Amino acid sequence: MKVEDFVNVLNCEFYTGVPDSQLKALCNYLMNEYGIDEKHHLIAANEGNCTALAAGYHLATGKVPVVYMQNSGEGNIINPVASLLNDQVYAIPAIFVIGWRGQPGIHDEPQHIYQGKITCDLLDLMDIENFAxxxxxxxxxxxxxxDEFNKVLKTGKSVAFVIRKNALTYDEKVVYENDNELDREEIIEHIVSVSGEDPIISTTGKASRELFEIRESNKQAHKYDFLTVGSMGHSSSxxxxxAVNKPDKRVWCVDGDGALLMHMGSMPVVGNVNPDNLIHIVVNNGAHETVGGMPTVASNMNLVTIAKACGYSYAVSVDNLKDLDNELMKVKDMGKLCFIEVLSSIGARADLGRPTTTAIENKENFMNFLDQ
Structure with missing residues (x-):
């Protein structure tokens, strides 16, 4: 189905959400049609955030909003759906559009398999009528x-469209880019070179895929790395x-701007604990690149100032390899909680692969390494 037809059927004026590759047609349509426009389309930090934003839209206008997300975000909406939107509380209606990763019978990555099985079950438990x-x-x-959903919405309940793979199409192309010169894979190569045999925790998406392939190319063991293939936003935690349980290890966290924003409350917790063996690196390309390239707000933020305000002992931003190498060498032996923002371009190799080891194997190898 063409996404234009899908949008016409929904007949709504306001969309908010977190981008998803399964919803790329919808996301690209919204960016072409509205861009980022507070009256019609806003990309939120996480799915609970956009659910609350949608509630505010309804309170102000009386109209029904659309909230879009990957099914992995259902966990983030449970609280606002149950304690804010629910018809036994404020009876605020919303239309959820949910990309169905890990759909049973369709091959997908391990982090999506269980979530895919329970996608519609969770909606049923939240009393959200749904259609695939x-x-x-x-x-x-x-x-x-x-027509049936509109009757449900009038009672103050929410509904959901669960989007199967390739169900929506869009013919127009959208190009996402910035002016930064460094690419993420090159940045991670330099981190790997300096970190040596220190453990690395890498964030969701292409960063972990690139880290895995860099180890393969270098003929290095994967035991040094914990690949956070799911659970977006939690790699720093x-x-x-x-770090606090292995004080003899220097721990590196390779994070992304979208992931950082999703659960930004982790930063002041990290800063308050203030471990002197943790180096937090955020590769900032201002985009949700792994799911298509739609923008985040990180390009307009001063992450260094935020890190310092959260209690990080040292924080710096770099945009070239010379400064990156200098800062990596500096923080390696600094003995302080450190934060490095690295400005990055948008894009990855077309032939970028995926980890060939299982998540369980990754965990066990990493734990054995930490115990050595």
Missing amino acids: VSCETTVGELNEVM IALGV
């Missing part, structure tokens, strides 16, 4: 579903847990 949109769904069928 497939490649075979017609506009007529969707209109019939929407994982790194904190490792």
